[in-house]
Amino acid sequence: MKKNVIIEKQSAVTNNKVPLLFQPISIRGVELPNRVVVAPMCQYHSDDGEPTDWQIMHLGRLAAGGAGLVFGEETAVERRGRKTYACAGLYKKKHVKAYLRLTNLIREQGAVPAIQLGHAGRKASCHTATESWRPLIDQDSQTGYPPWQGLAPSALNQLPRHFLPKEMDRDDIKTVIEAFRVATHRSLDAGYDVIEIHGAHGYLIHQFLSPVSNHRKDSYGGDLAGRMRFALEVAEVVRSACPDRPVFYRISAVDGEGGIWSLPDSISLSQELKSRHIDLIDVSSGGISGGSTMPPVPRIPGYQVGFCERIKRDADVMTIAVGGITKAQQAEDILRASKADLIALARELLWNADWPVHAAHELGIKDPFFMIPNEYAFRLRQREEQKTIPINQGGDKTNAAMRFLLGDNHSSNLIKLKNT
Numbered sequence: 001m002k003k004n005v006i007i008e009k010q011s012a013v014t015n016n017k018v019p020l021l022f023q024p025i026s027i028r029g030v031e032l033p034n035r036v037v038v039a040p041m042c043q044y045h046s047d048d049g050e051p052t053d054w055q056i057m058h059l060g061r062l063a064a065g066g067a068g069l070v071f072g073e074e075t076a077v078e079r080r081g082r083k084t085y086a087c088a089g090l091y092k093k094k095h096v097k098a099y100l101r102l103t104n105l106i107r108e109q110g111a112v113p114a115i116q117l118g119h120a121g122r123k124a125s126c127h128t129a130t131e132s133w134r135p136l137i138d139q140d141s142q143t144g145y146p147p148w149q150g151l152a153p154s155a156l157n158q159l160p161r162h163f164l165p166k167e168m169d170r171d172d173i174k175t176v177i178e179a180f181r182v183a184t185h186r187s188l189d190a191g192y193d194v195i196e197i198h199g200a201h202g203y204l205i206h207q208f209l210s211p212v213s214n215h216r217k218d219s220y221g222g223d224l225a226g227r228m229r230f231a232l233e234v235a236e237v238v239r240s241a242c243p244d245r246p247v248f249y250r251i252s253a254v255d256g257e258g259g260i261w262s263l264p265d266s267i268s269l270s271q272e273l274k275s276r277h278i279d280l281i282d283v284s285s286g287g288i289s290g291g292s293t294m295p296p297v298p299r300i301p302g303y304q305v306g307f308c309e310r311i312k313r314d315a316d317v318m319t320i321a322v323g324g325i326t327k328a329q330q331a332e333d334i335l336r337a338s339k340a341d342l343i344a345l346a347r348e349l350l351w352n353a354d355w356p357v358h359a360a361h362e363l364g365i366k367d368p369f370f371m372i373p374n375e376y377a378f379r380l381r382q383r384e385e386q387k388t389i390p391i392n393q394g395g396d397k398t399n400a401a402m403r404f405l406l407g408d409n410h411s412s413n414l415i416k417l418k419n420t
């Protein structure tokens, strides 16, 4: 089943007229059947780190919609590196089996499974997204969810939390980097073909990068090279634990409102990551705020594409564009203009999980159904074929049949479907 789906996908996209969005691409030996990516999306449905039936439904549904690469949510490399008690994690060996179920399911739909590894740092210890990430407090202990102390480059909180984060000493840094190494091995054991390091959105790696959150005086702070050191050491350890498969790196191109980390910093970081054989930069933004004059990134359509284009050009590295990409032609234009190599979507896929197959149809692919499971494709092709049969096209034949079947009830309701 799996093989057939992939072969069918590939044979349908060998001709040059196929939109770039639906042409396959190979990255470090992993073949993506098209360039649509399901962006990482935290679900807050895990049980002590382990995915549940919710993720089976969520990722299975998205994989069935036709995307080439399907990311699971940010997955914590340490238990204390989760944001909430419901966050995903790979901090126990026993987690591997549950993720294997997910990767098998995604692969069976002809998509490539990808994982995003991360650490919340000082953003740990809160409630879930639907509760606006409200920090855990003492009273939460009564319901079994006591607050815990996060880690950070410096003991500074972005928002008031129960504990100030612990300023990481050298042992803490070593421990977290080792946790990235172990989680990388577990990700490969769990069947992931692509690993992404989450260095964005104000989480631990971003906390080291930005001068807003990193006030260290040692070699992990200070100038740009010092603040990048932790991010690069994580890159090195993940790369060496995963030599044969793609490693992506998600960054915040700019800090966002009140921040300091800027696009030129991100270009420097991307060059350093490229020199450490990171395959692709996934360009997001924001997540850390402070007291500078940097404005928030305006939420216009394709709001991060400009950053993505600059990083791709100036660091000469493959990129993913993400953020406010909702239209098929918009995605195709970004690729055609060489602003990105892959296109990721998040919220638009929550609205329409079948966006990829609809986009293929809109961009003129004659038989887009090759992208979805045969059980659906068969019925949808059959529906298209039915439209071509004269008796189904309105006009005399249709009306004669309807009159025969419905008698007088039909006479006031003649059907003129043809050419409408």
Ligand SMILES: Cc1cc2nc3c(=O)[nH]c(=O)nc-3n(C[C@H](O)[C@H](O)[C@H](O)COP(=O)(O)O)c2cc1C
Residues within 6 Å of the ligand: 039, 040, 041, 042, 043, 073, 074, 116, 198, 200, 201, 250, 284, 322, 323, 324, 325, 344, 345, 346, 347, 348
């Ligand atoms: C439900 C949800 C959960 C998200 N969780 C993550 C996450 O785990 N890791 C991450 O890097 N970004 C996360 N994001 C951000 C998305 O990956 C994406 O970058 C962002 O939503 C912008 O893309 P969009 O305009 O297509 O939604 C999440 C977004 C949503 C909507």
